[in-house]
Amino acid sequence: MRFQFTIAAAALAVVSATPVARRGIFDKTSTITSTKHINAPVEAVVATLQNFTAMIHLNPLVTNAVQDPSDPTGNTFSVTDGIPLFAGLSLPTTYSAHFDTVENGMDTNNTVAAGVTLHNEWRAVANPTGGTDLTETDTLVANVLLSGIITDELKTSHTQLMNTLADQLEAAAGTASS
Ligand SMILES: *[C@@H]1O[C@H](CO)[C@@H](O)[C@H](O)[C@H]1NC(C)=O
Ligand SMILES: *[C@@H]1O[C@H](CO)[C@@H](O)[C@H](O)[C@H]1NC(C)=O
Secondary structure (H helix, E strand, O other): OHHHHHHHHHHHHHHHOOOHHHOHHHEEEEEEEEEEEEOOOHHHHHHHHOOHHHHHHHOOOEEEEEEOOOOOOOOEEEEEEEEEEEOOEEEEEEEEEEEEEEOOEEEEEEEOOOOOEEEEEEEEEEOOOOOEEEEEEEEEEEEHHHHHHHHHHHHHHHHHHHHHHHHHHHHHHOOOOO
């Protein structure tokens, strides 16, 4: 992993130095879908999805988040992730995250460095058992050099996020299995 991150950091530096207009043909779009069954009522799941501060801090990579004063809706945050390089060291990345509430969940648009954009859709649907099926669909546009490493990071951190979210909601609903 350490080697991969070094490559990714070097690639990021190269990409940053490349004029934006010339980058399009090197971009790759990836779609990542994750689902999780949560033993909590759909209303509780939707309420947490729509609590943007709670969602930001559920992401294990996030080290800091501040509301962007230039967005009067208060739905844009400047978020800092510490991307783990190896034990005790991390590479901080700050990006802009814009949140939108939708009826059964939440959408996020993230603008990261080096032309990386990430769109997330979180949807909660009531399950006949009384629980909730949560689906996250991510659309990532990134330079081909960075795409694989970001996809790996995203899968790992968001799996952890979903598990923590489920644990919290199941504890609150009194349906925790452990
Ligand atoms: C949103 O989540 C934060 C952090 O978990 C919590 O402190 C706050 O009370 C929540 N806000 C609402 C409106 O539930
Ligand atoms: C977020 O991204 C989606 C998909 O790319 C786009 O349709 C939408 O307009 C964007 N919203 C904002 C607020 O930028």
